[in-house]
Amino acid sequence: MNQFERLELLIKEKINNIYNKSVLVIGLGGVGSYTVEALVRSGIQDITIVDNDTISVTNLNRQLMTYQSNIGEFKTDEIEKRILSINPNCKITKINQFITLENVNELFNKDYDYVIDACDTITVKLELIRISKRKNIKLISCMGTGNKMDPTRLKIMDVRKTSYDPIAKIIRKMVKDEKIKGKVMVVCSDEVGYTKVIDKIPSNSFVPATAGLLCASFVINDIVGDKNV
Secondary structure (H helix, E strand, C coil), X not given: CCCCHHHHHHHHHHHHHHHCCEEEEECCXXXXXXXXXXHHHXXXXXXXXXXXXXXXXXXXHXXXXXXXXXXXXXXXXXXXXXXHHHCCCCEEEEECCCCCCCCHHHHHHCCCCEEEECCCCHHHHHXXXXXXXXXXXXXXXXXXXXXXXXHHHEEEEEHHHCCCCHHXXXXXXXXXXXXXXCCCEEEEECCCCCCCCCCCCCCCCCHHXXXXXXXXXXXXXXXXXXXXX
């Protein structure tokens, strides 16, 4: 039996297009970990994963590959184990590096069909948009998922249509100031902050996960030609 049989029933021969695509995922937290797993379970077999963090106990409430037993391990290593346990045919490139403006271009020594930005660094988010536009790579960027409680308020949209989200506001300004053409696709919530943030940004298991699944759905639906994305 084929592990992708149920998906193939849904999209028929278009599944072959998924097998041939290469995806870069930057950030393996609550959003990125769910993105990666959804992509792999959907047939993506060439994936580059980027994160320099090790697993801490505070990650257990929202990050897919975290357990009491692997605290202290690199997130890339633990995600790799999950990927290969799902599909051992996957080609995985791991980058254990904190991405900055100084090294972000090094990620693009390889060609990608899609870039999924699930990182937290705003300057890097802005630069990923610039690079993707310049290289004509399709990108989906996740806005803030912390301090949210309603996953149904998340949507895939052009950043120009976003509201409330402070990260999206910065990106909208950059897009306007630099006269960036074409859509800049993001996953964003229109939910106002749930509570006053004093020190650390609060989060839960289901809002980041939903955002990650939406990022993956953007890629897969685009590959199979769903014009609604």
